[in-house]
Amino acid sequence: MSQKKLIFGVAGVVVVIIGAAAILYSTMRPTGSAFIDPADQSLVIQGKAIYAKNCAACHGESLQGQPSWRERMANGRLPAPPHDKTGHTWHHPDVMLIDMVKNGLVPGKTAPPGYQSDMPAYGAVLTDEEIIAVLAYIKSTWPPKVLQAQKEVTMQRRD
Structure with a gap:
């Protein structure tokens, strides 16, 4: 017993x-349905400072990206894209953007298989909250139509 x-x-x-x-x-x-809302001004201010320190060197102080960002460099990699409305950041759901910042571009997950990138992983440098703040800052610069389109992409994404 x-x-x-x-x-x-x-x-x-x-x-x-x-x-x-x-x-x-x-x-x-x-989760796939979490939307980072740039309406929180304190989060946006925090994100702007973190962006300036960690992201602006490659993606530009004004989020403009590197010149000729669609053309491969001599090493076969693409330059850093813009994060303003002219880039493709807003085409991706928030969960993917968080993953890209945290883990870099991972072939087969957040990049095509075999893709190589100069994008470093910031998971050991920035907390999840800091990554979210950076994304809130970036999104705060987008016009309403672009922000709404990105929100729809985010809300449709289910993991």
């Missing part, structure tokens, strides 16, 4: 651990 209790006790602990892990995973994982 005590062996039966031990088995049930261990099984119960395993179920609790698996349940806790599932809850932790689901709460830490970015």
